[in-house]
Amino acid sequence: ELKVEQNPLFLSMQEGKNYTIYCNYSTTSDRLYWYRQDPGKSLESLFVLLSNGAVKQEGRLMASLDTKARLSTLHITAAVHDLSATYFCAVALASGTYKYIFGTGTRLKVLA
């Protein structure tokens, strides 16, 4: 059974600092997604990573994918308070039909 694990589960960091969220998954997949969820809100798509070595950046967030290690990272550069949210990674399993598995989520709090 496919498992998607994120760490850390909780992250409290100071504004201006850098940090990385890790997403490990247990079986082969060629699509890795990152989402952001604010409290009481729906999910917002951040990145879709489609191939080994893929790197995407938007503002202070950068995501990368290593399919051989089955690992994706979400790097936060010079954090600001507005980045406080829960971040989920998700993996797609495609074998004729599709199935999506989400990670446990990382709750990020950026302190001023």
Place this chain on the structure above:
Amino acid sequence: ETGVTQSPTHLIKTRGQQVTLRCSSQSGHNTVSWYQQALGQGPQFIFQYYREEENGRGNFPPRFSGLQFPNYSSELNVNALELDDSALYLCASSLGQGETQYFGPGTRLLVL
């Protein structure tokens, strides 16, 4: 361009009842997925519809069923409601299978 919409926003039902949740896809999107998100958890994939056919299903019992209509809007039906069905139900539409998913605001279901 209209985003993904869901109705109703909130719903209270009693155990054993049936419920229908509705989702209107973003314009041009032919794929819709449904997710269940319990409080403090990551979304759990229920199923995906592509061009009116179910083409992927998570670990949910048959009492969770769905439909996708020719205009690509969708319904999620849950029969014989159980207390554990209380959750936020999210639908997401995309241009195709595996593509970036755009989430609606969700329907919060409470089963008493």
